[in-house]
Amino acid sequence: xxxxxxxxxxxxxxxxxxxxxxxxxxxxxxxxxxxxxxxxxxxxxxxxxxxxxxxxxxxxxxxxxxxxxxxxxxxxxxxxxxxxxxxxxxxxxxxxxxxxxxxxxxxxxxxxxxxxxxxxxxxxxxxxxxxxxxxxxxxxxxxxxxxxxxxxxxxxxxxxxxxxxxxxxxxxxxxxxxxxxxxxxxxxxxxxxxxxxxxxxxxxxxxxxxxxxxxxxxxxxxxxxxxxxxxxxxxxxxxxxxxxxxxxxxxxxxxxxxxxxxxxxxxxxxxxxxxxxxxxxxxxxxxxxxxxxxxxxxxxxxxxxxxxxxxxxxxxxxxxxxxxxxxxxxxxxxxxxxxxxxxxxxxxxxxxxxxxxxxxxxxxxxxxxxxxxxxxxxxx
Numbered sequence: 001x002x003x004x005x006x007x008x009x010x011x012x013x014x015x016x017x018x019x020x021x022x023x024x025x026x027x028x029x030x031x032x033x034x035x036x037x038x039x040x041x042x043x044x045x046x047x048x049x050x051x052x053x054x055x056x057x058x059x060x061x062x063x064x065x066x067x068x069x070x071x072x073x074x075x076x077x078x079x080x081x082x083x084x085x086x087x088x089x090x091x092x093x094x095x096x097x098x099x100x101x102x103x104x105x106x107x108x109x110x111x112x113x114x115x116x117x118x119x120x121x122x123x124x125x126x127x128x129x130x131x132x133x134x135x136x137x138x139x140x141x142x143x144x145x146x147x148x149x150x151x152x153x154x155x156x157x158x159x160x161x162x163x164x165x166x167x168x169x170x171x172x173x174x175x176x177x178x179x180x181x182x183x184x185x186x187x188x189x190x191x192x193x194x195x196x197x198x199x200x201x202x203x204x205x206x207x208x209x210x211x212x213x214x215x216x217x218x219x220x221x222x223x224x225x226x227x228x229x230x231x232x233x234x235x236x237x238x239x240x241x242x243x244x245x246x247x248x249x250x251x252x253x254x255x256x257x258x259x260x261x262x263x264x265x266x267x268x269x270x271x272x273x274x275x276x277x278x279x280x281x282x283x284x285x286x287x288x289x290x291x292x293x294x295x296x297x298x299x300x301x302x303x304x305x306x307x308x309x310x311x312x313x314x315x316x317x318x319x320x321x322x323x324x325x326x327x328x329x330x331x332x333x334x335x336x337x338x339x340x341x342x343x344x345x346x347x348x349x350x351x352x353x354x355x356x357x358x359x360x361x362x363x364x365x366x367x368x369x370x371x372x373x374x375x376x377x378x379x380x
Contacts, residue, residue: 002366003331007148007176007308007357009197009204014261021203021254028253031246033226043249050256051239054200057259058192058210059184066209066242067252071175072098074193074209077242078171079142080106081217087112087139090130090168092119092154093345094147097338099173103142112139116341119147121304123155131162140169145177146306149342149353150295151278153181153306160188169215176306178208179262180271185212199270200262201360202255205248211238221245270360274307277358277367281309284371290314290378294346294353310346310353313378318352321377325354328373332356 003011024046030037032044048062055065068074075098079089083106091103093116107114117129130141141163146153156172163170171191174183179199183192189212196206211217222234223244235241262270278297285291294310313321322334335352336343343349358367 001329001331002362002369004356004358004362004366004370005331005333006198006359006362007337007355008333009195010199010201010359012361013201013203013258016261017201017203017254017257020257021250024250024253028249031226032249034224034246046253047247047249050252050259053256053259053263054208055210057200057263058178058194058208059186060192060210060212063238064211064213066211066239067247068193068207068209068242069205069248070197070207071173071193071195072207074207075099075142075171075173076102077209077217077220078191078193079103079140080109080220082140082169082171082215083107083110083112083218084139085110085112086137088135088137089114090133090138090141091116092126092130092143093117094119094149094152094154094339094342095142095144096148096173096175097340098175099142099144099171100341112137119152119154121152121301123158123304126155127158127162130159131166134162134166134168138166138168140171142171142173144173144175145181145183146308147339147342148176148308149310149337149339149355150346151176151297151305151308152295153177153304156183156189157187163190164188176308180267180274181306182267185210190214196251196255196258200255201258203248203251206251206255209242213238217242219244265360271307273360274358274362275302275305277362277364278305278307278309278356280364280367281356281371284367285309285311285374288371288375288378291374294348307358309356310348311356312348312351312353313374316377318348318354322354324377325370325373330370330373 028043030039079102115133178194192210196202225240318334
C-alpha cells in the first residue's frame with residue numbers, strides 16, 4: 001500500500017501518536033474538568049498540556065484554543081458565531097464546502113449575502129479582488145489557506161492587513177496548511193480553524209478553533225461545561241464557552257503528540273519535503289502522454305502552492321482512474337473533494353480530478369512507482 005491521500009487525512013501517524021492515544025485511553029480515562037478527584041484532575045492536566053502545545057504552534061493563548069471535532073466543526077462555530085442580521089460575507093472562489101456551506105446557511109438565516117472573489121497566483125491581484133468584494137456591512141472574510149484541489153495558497157498576511165483596515169473579522173480555513181504553512185495569529189488572522197487529523201498528525205475526531213479574542217462569537221451549541229454549573233446560561237469565558245459536553249479526551253491528548261512531531265521535524269522541513277515530492281511527480285507526469293495536470297508545481301513557483309496536485313488520465317473519469325490506481329496499491333482520492341467551487345474554477349466540475357497529496361512519510365521511490373503505474377494505465 002502506498003498512501004497518497006494525505007489531504008483527506010494523514011496516514012500513517014507517527015508511532016508516538018499511536019502510543020500516546022493508547023496510553024491516554026487507560027491512564028486518562030476520567031472526565032476532565034468534571035470532578036474534583038485526582039483521576040479527573042490528572043486528565044484535565046494532560047488535556048491542558050496538549051492545549052498549550054496547540055496554542056504555541058499558532059501563536060495563541062491556551063484559553064483561546066478550542067478543541068473541536070474537526071475543522072468543519074470549528075468553521076461552523078466561527079462563521080455562524082460572527083453572523084448578524086443582514087450581514088455580508090466575502091469568500092474566495094476556492095472554498096471547501098466546510099466553509100461555504102456554513103456561510104450560505106448563515107446568509108439564509110440572517111437575511112444576508114455573500115460575494116466571492118477570484119484567487120490567482122498574483123498575490124497583489126488576489127488582495128485587490130478581495131478588497132473590491134468588501135461592503136460596509138461585511139462581517140467577515142472567510143478564506144482557505146490553500147486549495148485542497150490545486151494547492152494554490154492565498155496571501156494570508158496581506159488579507160489579514162486588509163481586514164484590519166476594513167475592521168472586519170478574518171477567518172482562516174487552515175485544513176490544508178496547518179502543520180506545514182506559516183499560519184499564526186501573529187500574522188493578523190482573527191480566527192484560525194484547523195483539522196487535527198491532517199497536517200498536525202493527530203487522530204480523526206480532533207480539530208481546533210484558535211481565536212485572538214477580538215471578535216466575540218455567539219454559540220451554536222450549549223450545554224454542560226463543568227464550570228458555572230449554577231447558571232442556566234452558557235459561560236462567557238473560553239475555552240468553556242465552546243466546549244460543551246465531554247471532549248475527545250484521548251484524541252486531543254494524542255493531538256498534542258502530533259504537534260510535538262511537527263515541531264521536531266519543523267513545518268518548514270515537512271513542507272520542503274512534500275513540495276519536492278510534488279515537483280518530482282509533476283515533472284514525471286508531464287512526460288506521460290494522456291496525463292493532464294491541473295496545477296504544476298515547479299522550483300520557481302513552489303512558494304505559491306501547498307503540496308497538492310490534481311490530475312486526470314486521458315478521458316477516464318477521475319473516480320474510475322483512482323479505482324484503477326487503488327487496484328495497483330496507490331491510494332488517492334478521485335472526484336470533487338467536497339470543493340465544487342475549485343472544480344468550477346479549473347473546469348472539472350463534471351469530471352472531478354485525482355488528487356496527489358504526500359506526507360512527511362512518503363518517499364521519492366513511492367512517487368517513481370506511481371509514475372510507472374500511471375504510464376501503464378495511460379498507454380492502454
